[in-house]
Amino acid sequence: MSADWITTLETPFLLIEKHKYLRNIKRLYSRIQALGGEVRPHLKTLRSIEAARYLLKQSDSPATVSTLAEAEAFAAPGYTNLLYAVGIAPHKLPRVAALMAKGVNLHILLDSEPQASAVAEYSRAYGLKFSVFIEVDCDGHRGGLPPHSDALLTLARIIEASGSTLTGLLAHAGESYSCRTDEAILAAARAECAAIKTAGNRLRAQGYACPVLSVGATPTAHFADDLTGINEVRAGVFTTFDLVMKNVGVCRLEDIALSVVATIIGHNREKGWIFIDAGWMALSRDRGTAAQSQDYAYGQVCSLNGDPYENLLVTTTNQEHGIIALPDSSAYAVDDFPVGSRVRILPNHACATAAMHQRYQVLSEDSLGQEVWSRIVGW
C-alpha cells in the first residue's frame, strides 16, 4: 500500500525511499570501516544538504564534490572538509580562495604542470596555502598521471615549493563501471589501490609527506578486500543505486532507492503503447544500460509500490512523454494501466535522473511520511 501523498502529489516527481537510502549507506560504511578505511562520499548524485546529513556525521567529515557551487552550498551549513574532484581550472582559484578564507578546507585536484604552476603562482601572489591532490591514472579511463610518471614528482615539487601542500593522491577506477563479473571488479579495486600506493611510495621516498591516499568508485568500493595503506574511499551513486549498478552487479533491483512517479496519460491500443507524463525531462536522456548485459531502455516500470513489472520498460522518451511499449506476448495489457493511474520508473543512472529535478520527495522510514529534499543547482 502506498502512502497517500504518493498517489496525489503532482506528477512527474522524483521519489526517494529513505529506508533503502539509509540501508545502502550503512552497507558501504560498515564494509569500508571494517577494512580500516574512511568513506569520503561523493555528494554529486543528489547534491542535497538534507541528503548529506546521513553521510556526514561531523562538520569536518570528509566529502567530495563535483562543482564549486556544491562546495559553496555545503560550506554554508558548516561542512569544512571538501574535495573538489574535478581538475582545477586556473580561473576558479579565486572562488577556492574565498572558501578557504571562510575556514573551509577545500582540497583541489590537478594532474598537469600548467595547473600546478597556476596554483603556485596564486599561492605566492596571495600568500595562500592550497591543499592539493594529484590525480593518478589507474586504468586509462579519464585523467591523471601514470603512477610511474616523472611528472608526478615535478608537480609535487612545484606545489610544495610555492608553499602549498600536497595533501594526497586521488585515483578513480572509472573502468570498473564496465566490469561484467565480480572478479573483474575485485581486480579493478586491487589495481586502483596498487596504482595509488606505487605513486604514494615514490613521492614519500622523495620526502613528500603526501599523507592521504584516496581511491574509489562505487563498484570498487563495494568489492575492495584490502585497504592497507589506503586512507579513504570515495563513492557517490551507492546511496541510491540504479539500473547501471544493478547490471554491474553491485546492487539488486530492490536496493534502488530512487525512482520517478508518473501518471498514465493515454494509450495507442493498436501498437500496445502506454503513454506516461514522464519523458526525458523527468527521467533524463541517460542510456547507461544500452551497452550492458540487460538494456533497460529509459527505465524499468514498477507498480506504485515499487514491484517491477516483468519486461516492462520505458522504451521511448520525448520531452514530456514517455512511451511504455508492451512487448509481444506480454503478461500485461494496455487496460492494466488505465488513464490516471500511476507507475514508478527505476532509472538507468541515478545521477542523471536526479539532475533533472530541483526537489526530491522522500518517503520516510515508516513508509508513510513525506520529506522534501532540495537539490543544489548550477556551477
Add this chain to the structure above:
Amino acid sequence: MSADWITTLETPFLLIEKHKYLRNIKRLYSRIQALGGEVRPHLKTLRSIEAARYLLKQSDSPATVSTLAEAEAFAAPGYTNLLYAVGIAPHKLPRVAALMAKGVNLHILLDSEPQASAVAEYSRAYGLKFSVFIEVDCDGHRGGLPPHSDALLTLARIIEASGSTLTGLLAHAGESYSCRTDEAILAAARAECAAIKTAGNRLRAQGYACPVLSVGATPTAHFADDLTGINEVRAGVFTTFDLVMKNVGVCRLEDIALSVVATIIGHNREKGWIFIDAGWMALSRDRGTAAQSQDYAYGQVCSLNGDPYENLLVTTTNQEHGIIALPDSSAYAVDDFPVGSRVRILPNHACATAAMHQRYQVLSEDSLGQEVWSRIVGW
C-alpha cells in the same frame, strides 16, 4: 573577437547569440505568414519569459507549452492563449481550472474516452467550459487518433455535450525528425495537413465547429508549401536550432544560436584527449545525432568565436568532465587547447541542453552586451 564577459564568466555556461535567435524567428514567422498561417510557438525549448517576448507580440498571441508549470509561469506576465500540448491527466484539471479562473484561455489536449469523460465530468461538476483540442495521429509517431477513427466523433460528442468546447485538432509530424531528404520532409508536411483536414472535415460534417486546425514540428514548419485550411503552425526548437536539425536539413551549422562555453582543464597527451569542464550536466546526455547521417557524439567543438573545429567533437561525457578526443590525423594538437583556454560546444538537441541550465547568458545583437534569461523549472 569575443565579448569580454564570455572570456571571464564562470564556466560552463549556456550562451545564446541573440542575432541568430532573432534571425531564426524571423525566418519561420515570415514563411508561415506568407503561407497565410499563424505561428503558435512551442515555448518548451527555452521555457523563458525573456525569450518568449520575441515570439509573442501580444498578450493573446498563441503559444504552446509542455507543462502546467510553464502555463502558470507564462500566465503570470499576462499571456492568455496557451495550449498545453501533452495529453491531459485527469488529476491536473484543478490546476487548469485555476488558470482559467484567472482569465487564461488554457487549451487542453486529449485523445481518449477516459480523458474526455474526466473533462466532461469536471466540466459538469464545476460548471466549467474547457477549451479542448483532440490529437490526430498523422504518422504513427506517438499519440492521437487516426483521422478516420470513429472515436474522434465520440470524443467530440462527449466534450460538447458536457458544455465544454472542441476548439480544434492538433497534429504533430514527429516522424519528420527522422527524414533524410527535403522531399521526405515536404511529404511529411503535406501528410500532416492532409490528416488534420480529413479529421476536421469529418467533424464539421457532423456539425462541430472545431474552428482551429493546428499542425507542426520544426522540420515540417520549414517545408510546408500549402497551409490552405490550416490555422496555425507549431514549432519549438527553430529559435535556436541544433545539430539534429542541421542533420535533418532544416538549418546550417552557423544558424545554431545556442552553445555551451567550457574551459580546458587538462589533457591526456598519450591518448590525444582534451578535458573540458562541461560534462553531461552542462551538455545533457542527449545523443540525438547518433542515428543520423553525421554523428556529433556529445557536440561539435568550436572556437570561442563560434567557428567549428573540423572533426572535433566532445566524444565522451562524465557528470562534470567532457573529453574531446583528437581523431587520428587531426589538423589539431593537444597544445592548441591550453589549460585555461575556452571553447564552445554546439549541442545535439537544444531542448535537452537548455534543460540542464537555470539561466542563459545572451550575447546581445551588438555582439558585446550581456543579457541573462531565466528558465522556468519543474512541472
